Amino acid sequence: MAFIHTKRARCVVQSNSNVRLMKKTKSLKEGWKYFNKKKYLYILLIPCVLYYIIFQYVPMYGVIIAFKDFSFSKGILGSEWIGLDNFKYLFGLKDFYRVFFNSISLSLLKLIICFPIPIILALMLNEIPSLRYKKMCQTVIYLPYFISWVVIGGILVNLLSPSWGYVNMLLKSLGMEPVFFLGSEEYFRPIVIVSHIWKQAGWDTIIYLAAITSVNPELYEAAKMDGASKFKSIFYVTLPCIRSTIIILLLLSIGGIMNNGFEQINVLQNNNNLVVSEVFETYTYRLGMVSGRFSFATTVGLFSSTVGFVLLMIANKVAKALGEDGIF
Secondary structure, eight states, X not given: OHHHHHHHHHHHHHHHHHHHHHHHXXXXXXXXXXXXXXXXXXXXXXXXXXXHXXXXXXXGGGGXXXXXXXXXXXXXXXXXXXXXXXXXXXXXXXXXXXHHHHHHHHHHHIIIIISHHHXXXXXXXXXXXXXXXXXXXXXXXXXXXXXXXXXXXXXXXXXXXXXXXXXXXXXHHTTOOOOOGGGOHHHHXXXXXXXXXXXXXXXXXXXXHHHHHTSOHHHHHHHHHTTOOHHHHIIIIIHHHTHHHHHHHHHHHHHTTTOOOHHHHHHHOOTTSHHHHOOHHHHHHIIIIISOOHHHHHHHHHHHHHHHHHHHHHHHHHHHHTTOOOOO
């Protein structure tokens, strides 16, 4: 009897393994069939994959510089290993907490104020009935994106200069004292926010407009038959349909919360507003490229990246807990 039971058990195990093998073979065949069907799309994806491998993942090897006393003559591997000494030195600096506060506060302001603007613009553009006028408006709001921050910095200087700026000339004509906007700690953040919206918001509407075009028109017709106004159609039809897109972009924005945009800050930064304008990007540049402290600059960059990664993980987990898909 024991022999019979053992034989039956072996047959069951062999049968299960055969079923698993057949399923695996079937899934491989289906996967290869799908790949063969979409092979040209995968070929188009190769340059993008190579770009991220070469310029994003391979340079991550240099992160170990943060744990070494790096020297060009000795190289990365030959430099002395100092462990967490750079991090201890970083956290002990008075400038670190000021830079950290500046980076977080400016990023939160951009997230709260700048993030909803492209959504509002996309909803407004979608409601324009004339296709010709709609395209013209899109072109007008897209154009600033193609202007470099160096040019925008020159425009802001000509607008806000206390000597010849048009804004201060207007203030003088009204009997008011000129204001040094770009050299004032009080006005630096508002200038950054407004210039960022002017340059970036129009371009960011592209994704939201693409998401809106995928909304089923029958939903709008049903809402109209129920007596819904334009505002209610936007609130109860459009926004729920593009909610997943909004959530994904919001998560990505939270993940990059430590990235304030080096070009913009560097152009608008000067010695008068350095107290509020020094963020991690400019701090890393000043320490690494100007002062030549590459190990310490890598430590600053690694810390800011780690903070962004942790925030992204937390935000993604919260999004999944609320029933959204998240980004992974």
